[in-house]
Amino acid sequence: MKCKICGNKAVIKLRAHNIALCEKDYIAFFEKRVINAIKKYKMFDRNSKILVAVSGGKDSLSVWELLLSKGYKADGLYIDLGITEYSEVSKSKCMNFAKSRNVKLEIVKVKDYFGGLSVPEIAKRIRRKTCSVCGLIKRYIMNRSALEGGYDIIVTGHNLDDEVSTLFGNMIHWQVEYLARQFPIMDKNHERMVTKAKPFVTSTEREVAAYALIKGIDYIEEECPFSVGATSLFYKKILNELEKEQPGSKLRFLSGFYENSDIFQKFRKDLKLKSCERCGYPTTEDVCSFCKLRERTNNIVEKS
Numbered sequence: 001m002k003c004k005i006c007g008n009k010a011v012i013k014l015r016a017h018n019i020a021l022c023e024k025d026y027i028a029f030f031e032k033r034v035i036n037a038i039k040k041y042k043m044f045d046r047n048s049k050i051l052v053a054v055s056g057g058k059d060s061l062s063v064w065e066l067l068l069s070k071g072y073k074a075d076g077l078y079i080d081l082g083i084t085e086y087s088e089v090s091k092s093k094c095m096n097f098a099k100s101r102n103v104k105l106e107i108v109k110v111k112d113y114f115g116g117l118s119v120p121e122i123a124k125r126i127r128r129k130t131c132s133v134c135g136l137i138k139r140y141i142m143n144r145s146a147l148e149g150g151y152d153i154i155v156t157g158h159n160l161d162d163e164v165s166t167l168f169g170n171m172i173h174w175q176v177e178y179l180a181r182q183f184p185i186m187d188k189n190h191e192r193m194v195t196k197a198k199p200f201v202t203s204t205e206r207e208v209a210a211y212a213l214i215k216g217i218d219y220i221e222e223e224c225p226f227s228v229g230a231t232s233l234f235y236k237k238i239l240n241e242l243e244k245e246q247p248g249s250k251l252r253f254l255s256g257f258y259e260n261s262d263i264f265q266k267f268r269k270d271l272k273l274k275s276c277e278r279c280g281y282p283t284t285e286d287v288c289s290f291c292k293l294r295e296r297t298n299n300i301v302e303k304s
């Protein structure tokens with residue numbers, strides 16, 4: 001197998017793009033696709049003050065690495081969920097990354113907002129699924145930290161496989177409101193909201209993993225212990241089967257959806273946001289779901 005560009009030994013074959021590449025040309029190919037996505041969806045430019053939400057996994061550390069190597073101004077944000085050893089290891093991966101590249105990493109502890117409770121403890125106390133509680137908390141802290149830090153944009157490491165499995169799930173259940181909001185860039189529509197962008201939407205998990213490996217990024221390979229059995233993983237498996245039969249179908253499915261996203265815009269409910277009576281951050285109701293969660297959790301603590 002030879003590199004299509006230079007003829008040297010290829011290290012990766014990409015069936016979706018009908019191409020085999022050596023290490024050097026693969027990095028150039030990968031970076032170009034990400035930069036194209038950043039430009040196509042008008043995510044940000046080199047003057048933007050970027051905050052990358054990092055988990056210690058390959059996707060978020062790779063997106064941080066790529067932005068830094070391409071001259072973007074990007075700091076990191078690590079949200080400590082308090083999931084015992086998993087959080088400790090993932091935090092240290094982020095800290096080592098920031099230190100070795102001499103960039104700023106902000107660490108926010110969920111425990112500081114919830115009277116010493118970790119994400120699994122909060123979920124257990126209010127009898128809700130850990131992943132939904134975790135998602136809600138992360139979205140809120142991400143936005144608040146970015147706003148307080150004066151950032152223009154929040155970047156996450158969501159890749160093509162993440163996005164296509166979310167799309168598939170939203171379509172299976174016809175979650176039209178979610179479909180209306182699924183896009184590589186989510187513009188702010190409240191004074192206390194920061195725009196979010198996903199530069200890896202056109203890169204598969206395998207492509208990101210290859211980038212991380214060649215670049216020598218030290219990331220946590222282990223998945224979050226609470227993600228075991230997640231429906232999104234099942235959807236990814238189905239979509240990978242489809243990709244095997246029809247290379248490029250994941251990318252076509254997702255980009256076709258983005259091209260037709262205006263179809264779903266009439267279902268958006270987040271266009272007229274109010275300010276939370278407690279914290280002032282955006283909400284569709286009087287009190288935001290984060291403040292409600294804090295109040296519910298605190299009430300239960302007092303009772304027991």
Ligand SMILES: [Zn+2]
Pocket residue numbers: 003004005006007008021022023024025
């Ligand atoms: Zn080559």
Ligand SMILES: [Zn+2]
Pocket residue numbers: 276277278279280281287288289290291292
């Ligand atoms: Zn609030």
